[in-house]
Amino acid sequence: MTDALDNAPLLELEVSEWLNHEGLTPEDLRDKVVLIEVFQMLCPGCVNHSIPQAVKIHRKVDDSQLQVIGLHSVFEHHEVMTPQALKVFLDEFGVKFPVAVDKPRDGQRIPSTMKKYRLEGTPSTILVDRKGRIRQVQFGQMDDFVLGLLIGSLLSEQD
Amino acid sequence: MTDALDNAPLLELEVSEWLNHEGLTPEDLRDKVVLIEVFQMLCPGCVNHSIPQAVKIHRKVDDSQLQVIGLHSVFEHHEVMTPQALKVFLDEFGVKFPVAVDKPRDGQRIPSTMKKYRLEGTPSTILVDRKGRIRQVQFGQMDDFVLGLLIGSLLSEQD
Amino acid sequence: MTDALDNAPLLELEVSEWLNHEGLTPEDLRDKVVLIEVFQMLCPGCVNHSIPQAVKIHRKVDDSQLQVIGLHSVFEHHEVMTPQALKVFLDEFGVKFPVAVDKPRDGQRIPSTMKKYRLEGTPSTILVDRKGRIRQVQFGQMDDFVLGLLIGSLLSEQD
Amino acid sequence: MTDALDNAPLLELEVSEWLNHEGLTPEDLRDKVVLIEVFQMLCPGCVNHSIPQAVKIHRKVDDSQLQVIGLHSVFEHHEVMTPQALKVFLDEFGVKFPVAVDKPRDGQRIPSTMKKYRLEGTPSTILVDRKGRIRQVQFGQMDDFVLGLLIGSLLSEQD
Numbered sequence: 001m002t003d004a005l006d007n008a009p010l011l012e013l014e015v016s017e018w019l020n021h022e023g024l025t026p027e028d029l030r031d032k033v034v035l036i037e038v039f040q041m042l043c044p045g046c047v048n049h050s051i052p053q054a055v056k057i058h059r060k061v062d063d064s065q066l067q068v069i070g071l072h073s074v075f076e077h078h079e080v081m082t083p084q085a086l087k088v089f090l091d092e093f094g095v096k097f098p099v100a101v102d103k104p105r106d107g108q109r110i111p112s113t114m115k116k117y118r119l120e121g122t123p124s125t126i127l128v129d130r131k132g133r134i135r136q137v138q139f140g141q142m143d144d145f146v147l148g149l150l151i152g153s154l155l156s157e158q159d
Numbered sequence: 160m161t162d163a164l165d166n167a168p169l170l171e172l173e174v175s176e177w178l179n180h181e182g183l184t185p186e187d188l189r190d191k192v193v194l195i196e197v198f199q200m201l202c203p204g205c206v207n208h209s210i211p212q213a214v215k216i217h218r219k220v221d222d223s224q225l226q227v228i229g230l231h232s233v234f235e236h237h238e239v240m241t242p243q244a245l246k247v248f249l250d251e252f253g254v255k256f257p258v259a260v261d262k263p264r265d266g267q268r269i270p271s272t273m274k275k276y277r278l279e280g281t282p283s284t285i286l287v288d289r290k291g292r293i294r295q296v297q298f299g300q301m302d303d304f305v306l307g308l309l310i311g312s313l314l315s316e317q318d
Numbered sequence: 319m320t321d322a323l324d325n326a327p328l329l330e331l332e333v334s335e336w337l338n339h340e341g342l343t344p345e346d347l348r349d350k351v352v353l354i355e356v357f358q359m360l361c362p363g364c365v366n367h368s369i370p371q372a373v374k375i376h377r378k379v380d381d382s383q384l385q386v387i388g389l390h391s392v393f394e395h396h397e398v399m400t401p402q403a404l405k406v407f408l409d410e411f412g413v414k415f416p417v418a419v420d421k422p423r424d425g426q427r428i429p430s431t432m433k434k435y436r437l438e439g440t441p442s443t444i445l446v447d448r449k450g451r452i453r454q455v456q457f458g459q460m461d462d463f464v465l466g467l468l469i470g471s472l473l474s475e476q477d
Numbered sequence: 478m479t480d481a482l483d484n485a486p487l488l489e490l491e492v493s494e495w496l497n498h499e500g501l502t503p504e505d506l507r508d509k510v511v512l513i514e515v516f517q518m519l520c521p522g523c524v525n526h527s528i529p530q531a532v533k534i535h536r537k538v539d540d541s542q543l544q545v546i547g548l549h550s551v552f553e554h555h556e557v558m559t560p561q562a563l564k565v566f567l568d569e570f571g572v573k574f575p576v577a578v579d580k581p582r583d584g585q586r587i588p589s590t591m592k593k594y595r596l597e598g599t600p601s602t603i604l605v606d607r608k609g610r611i612r613q614v615q616f617g618q619m620d621d622f623v624l625g626l627l628i629g630s631l632l633s634e635q636d
Contacts, residue, residue: 042244042251047206053622060623080244085201088236092201145530146537148625149632156630212463219464304375307466308473315471360562360569365524395565403519403557410519410554 008133011036011126013071014103014112017083019090021098026132029067033154034128038071038102038114041081041089043122049141050123051093057147058097065155070099073114073122078104129154167292170195170285172230173262173271176242178249180257185291188226192313193287197230197261197273200240200248202281208300209282210252216310217256224314229258232273232281237263288313326451329354329444331389332421332430335401337408339416344450347385351472352446356389356420356432359399359407361440367459368441369411375469376415383473388417391432391440396422447472485610488513488603490548491580491589494560496567498575503609506544510631511605515548515579515591518558518566520599526618527600528570534624535574542632547576550591550599555581606631 037054039046058068074081083101090099102111120139127136127150136150170193196213198205217227233240242260249258261270279298286295286309295309355372357364376386392399401419408417420429438457445454445468454468514531516523535545551558560578567576579588597616604613604627613627
């Protein structure tokens with residue numbers, strides 16, 4: 001592996017609450033590729049594109065190889081995009097994969113993980129390799145083929 | 160006009176609140192065709208199909224001929240699909256046409272207009288002719304061409 | 319009817335051959351709205367959009383009200399877009415409505431009907447009212463809703 | 478590598494003519510992943526899905542890593558799907574990658590490569606790894622994400 005990869009940041013989500021799961025641990029992610037779909041439940045690009053895309057990917061690739069995670073990073077209209085509303089959203093939109101609520105920061109608009117990784121907005125996509133290293137952070141809707149290409153590449157990487 | 164049409168029910172919405180408008184009156188609708196998109200803000204078929212369709216129609220047909228109206232008929236998860244959340248939804252999804260909140264009924268799940276017209280769920284589409292008569296009530300997503308055909312037909316009807 | 323409409327040109331196709339039909343006559347079109355899809359069998363916008371759209375419309379609206387017609391107006395690569403190749407195309411793409419071959423002009427690239435109505439290319443759409451008058455000629459792909467709106471409007475016109 | 482892969486058939490196309498290229502040699506494909514899109518120019522699933530998909534992939538992935546090839550395997554209507562007509566098709570549909578004409582067999586409907594690999598029809602997709610081994614043969618339209626996943630996986634395989 002290259003030095004660049006040795007310096008790649010490791011994934012560490014800051015989470016106030018998990019939905020659809022009791023809480024993923026680093027142990028749960030060991031040796032898996034991880035796809036993190038960062039979204040807000042009232043963001044049109046998320047609801048019309050990225051969430052249906054993540055739901056499809058979750059159905060098509062085995063959980064033992066690829067862990068799909070939603071990260072609800074609310075940076076506006078916090079008063080209506082509550083965890084309670086999010087629960088309803090996940091149920092209505094058929095989201096079965098684990099969803100983490102990005103940890104709010106007292107008196108701040110931007111939540112913790114979003115700030116830490118300097119995410120530009122929603123939707124954003126974070127790809128993590130089998131070693132836990134963040135390999136790609138992308139803002140905006142991603143093409144199905146391109147996302148497949150990136151995930152396929154990470155899945156077959158060898159040390 | 161046929162007797163059947165003479166017996167067609169007239170449109171009368173029961174509304175607790177208007178958004179994007181101070182409140183449409185029968186006078187505002189006089190001699191116009193009216194398209195009512197009945198939706199819930201967390202209903203996938205509404206968010207991914209019917210609301211974008213209504214937004215497109217609202218852009219393409221002049222308000223003086225066709226009045227597009229949203230009717231937010233919440234029959235589940237009332238606690239998170241509040242008027243406050245709806246305001247954010249309309250803003251985020253670029254909905255500029257008037258939206259009526261279907262009047263809740265004390266202790267009942269189904270709101271007033273939904274019950275009155277026996278709507279089966281969301282999305283539903285109601286088409287009203289220039290005389291104020293309800294000419295079509297349809298449950299489920301509608302094809303763009305078919306909806307265009309129905310609206311075009313009502314627009315060019317003569318007495 | 320307005321003077322403008324009194325001056326609208328009447329539909330007169332110049333045809334060298336009919337496929338899927340023994341040959342539509344003015345009598346066959348009497349009192350019907352007519353949708354003419356002008357195409358070439360190797361034009362991407364026709365094959366990927368307008369022909370599937372016409373096939374859908376032909377399935378959805380009754381032949382006694384709306385006559386869908388294809389017009390194969392070849393203005394380039396005449397040597398491979400022959401009537402023989404067109405027959406295979408119609409069969410493979412499930413086109414069941416009558417298709418007219420636009421009459422070639424000796425030594426000229428542009429065929430007769432295309433020249434007569436000054437069509438700019440393919441796909442083009444021609445809409446004819448129940449009186450046989452050409453009411454709309456449009457170059458390029460048409461939106462499903464807009465096309466529905468125009469057809470619905472012509473269908474319910476009264477004298 | 479597993480024994481199964483040691484036994485995987487090697488790619489050997491039987492070609493009567495190349496378009497868009499003077500003729501790819503095994504040398505040209507050395508160490509590349511190869512995507513072969515098997516099609517007929519008048520097959521709707523090819524024209525509306527697989528060819529546009531291959532054009533997109535060809536634009537998105539570098540030729541030095543992934544070689545996209547079209548294989549025109551005509552098994553019906555040979556008289557109109559000639560190399561001459563194919564040339565026009567490729568030009569009109571913006572196909573820039575090399576296209577091989579599957580070698581006809583005297584008096585037989587099915588051409589040589591199609592028979593050799595027992596392809597069931599068009600569209601079909603053949604994926605070849607960096608060692609020249611055929612790793613996947615799939616009949617029918619393929620999902621963008623799934624195809625990306627397979628190609629990405631082959632691209633990052635190590636010996």
